[in-house]
Amino acid sequence: MNRGEFIVNAGGIILGTVCTSMVYKENPQNLKVEIEQVTFGSNHHFFGYIGQSLTIPWNKKGNRLICLSSPFHDHLPGKGEAANVKLIHLDRKKKGHYKIEKLDESRGWNPQQGTMFYWNPHHPNHQFFFNDRDPKTGVVFTVLYDVKKHQRVKSYHYKNQSFGNSGVCPSGKYFLAINYARMGRLRPVTGYKESFDWTDGVTAPKEDGIAIINIETAGKKILISFEQMARGLERNGFDVKDRNLFINHTLWSRDGQWIYFFVRAGWKSDKDGRKGLNAACSIKVDGSQFIAGHQHIGGHPEWLNATQIIGSKDNQQVIYDILQKKIIGTLGSLDIFPRPEGDISLSPDGQWLINGYNNKSGSNFYTILNLRSGAWVKTPSFDTGIYKKDLRIDPAPRWNHDNNQVLVSGLDKRGIRQLFIISIHPKSI
Numbered sequence: 001m002n003r004g005e006f007i008v009n010a011g012g013i014i015l016g017t018v019c020t021s022m023v024y025k026e027n028p029q030n031l032k033v034e035i036e037q038v039t040f041g042s043n044h045h046f047f048g049y050i051g052q053s054l055t056i057p058w059n060k061k062g063n064r065l066i067c068l069s070s071p072f073h074d075h076l077p078g079k080g081e082a083a084n085v086k087l088i089h090l091d092r093k094k095k096g097h098y099k100i101e102k103l104d105e106s107r108g109w110n111p112q113q114g115t116m117f118y119w120n121p122h123h124p125n126h127q128f129f130f131n132d133r134d135p136k137t138g139v140v141f142t143v144l145y146d147v148k149k150h151q152r153v154k155s156y157h158y159k160n161q162s163f164g165n166s167g168v169c170p171s172g173k174y175f176l177a178i179n180y181a182r183m184g185r186l187r188p189v190t191g192y193k194e195s196f197d198w199t200d201g202v203t204a205p206k207e208d209g210i211a212i213i214n215i216e217t218a219g220k221k222i223l224i225s226f227e228q229m230a231r232g233l234e235r236n237g238f239d240v241k242d243r244n245l246f247i248n249h250t251l252w253s254r255d256g257q258w259i260y261f262f263v264r265a266g267w268k269s270d271k272d273g274r275k276g277l278n279a280a281c282s283i284k285v286d287g288s289q290f291i292a293g294h295q296h297i298g299g300h301p302e303w304l305n306a307t308q309i310i311g312s313k314d315n316q317q318v319i320y321d322i323l324q325k326k327i328i329g330t331l332g333s334l335d336i337f338p339r340p341e342g343d344i345s346l347s348p349d350g351q352w353l354i355n356g357y358n359n360k361s362g363s364n365f366y367t368i369l370n371l372r373s374g375a376w377v378k379t380p381s382f383d384t385g386i387y388k389k390d391l392r393i394d395p396a397p398r399w400n401h402d403n404n405q406v407l408v409s410g411l412d413k414r415g416i417r418q419l420f421i422i423s424i425h426p427k428s429i
Contacts, residue, residue, distance in 0.1 A: 048114015049344030232292030356395025382410030
């Protein structure tokens with residue numbers, strides 16, 4: 001399969017091919033972008049994680065945005081350092097500023113991923129999820145908040161087990177949950193510092209791993225445990241013995257049938273000198289067909305359709321099929337995606353792909369590609385600052401429901417992190 005051969009429908013399913021070779025053409029006259037700053041003030045504003053698996057900051061109507069705000073972004077928050085949960089009213093603007101309303105606070109957050117916001121697919125205009133942490137016990141849990149009632153309507157709290165939302169099924173009914181306290185110990189940039197971890201001292205616990213939570217009943221079960229992951233990876237030749245495993249990035253497929261995730265240990269290396277483990281895996285939501293250790297594709301992979309993932313390999317944006325276990329195509333070119341390992345996000349209708357990448361000076365750039373026509377455009381740069389070690393903030397682009405706007409963050413002229421909307425104006429695609 002050659003580059004650009006995909007026609008994708010609104011459900012993200014490949015329908016066919018357009019031609020044997022796509023002509024990619026940057027044409028500002030036909031495709032342009034406009035940028036609007038939507039938050040202001042002395043506090044830092046951000047949404048959090050990238051738009052993988054249809055993580056959308058807007059409600060379904062498109063008139064509300066959720067975000068976090070904090071007086072700092074120069075260190076990882078401890079359990080006593082809450083961020084404000086805020087609602088931006090995009091239909092209420094006065095003197096150039098949108099109305100921003102504080103709804104709640106969260107002690108379960110970090111600068112890279114935020115608090116894992118996700119609008120409830122069953123009530124996508126007025127209910128959303130976020131993570132929190134008990135200020136006394138340090139246990140992480142998930143909250144369902146109702147904007148109409150201005151209150152938390154459900155809490156997913158599992159005694160001393162620090163499970164927090166790591167991804168909501170696009171069609172609803174379930175969300176995945178992982179142990180953010182364990183990540184706080186083993187890879188702080190993605191965890192919640194000073195949280196209570198009941199698995200401390202256990203390398204591959206059988207009561208921890210990826211949990212699946214019923215949204216309505218709050219029933220929880222372990223979809224796959226660290227113990228099961230370790231056995232599967234060891235059978236496939238991975239070095240997992242006596243290693244402290246942890247999970248990053250549990251990604252629902254767009255049809256809600258598959259989970260793609262990374263099993264990691266040591267990250268860069270262990271204290272004993274062993275190379276860090278970074279194994280991509282997949283499993284069906286019924287717990288069957290666990291595939292331990294896919295061919296590695298870099299960046300932050302994004303689902304294309306039921307079994308196909310977009311990622312990077314050999315400095316190309318590639319498409320990998322989890323059942324065929326191989327790369328089946330490429331997207332774009334080096335001119336379009338100079339750093340394919342950046343943060344990518346596919347629009348809800350499956351027609352637009354955005355790639356966010358940064359340079360060593362602390363600037364972020366975005367390339368937006370139309371997968372149907374081959375039209376593409378680059379945005380101006382966004383100043384993001386330079387973050388090191390455990391403090392990291394990614395480019396993180398996130399689409400709206402209408403496939404014509406993307407939410408990103410950047411520093412304003414005073415060095416305060418704010419939110420910006422990139423609007424796409426295709427005159428003729």
